[in-house]
């Protein structure tokens with residue numbers, strides 16, 4: 001039994017993979033669970049987004065300055 005692409009179900013390992021390879025479908029080097037076609041279509045896995053810390057509220061300082069007036 002060969003492994004199949006999780007997305008399109010194309011055989012990427014085993015005997016049937018040889019036939020799919022003729023059609024241009026191969027096991028992706030980056031994502032072994034997917035074929036090269038689906039891997040190129042899919043977006044990069046888990047893009048790292050750097051979360052910025054929330055800015056400190058300036059309301060405290062502004063409210064105190066108002067009290068002085």
Ligand SMILES: [Zn+2]
Nearest residue numbers: 005008035038
């Ligand atoms: Zn696929």
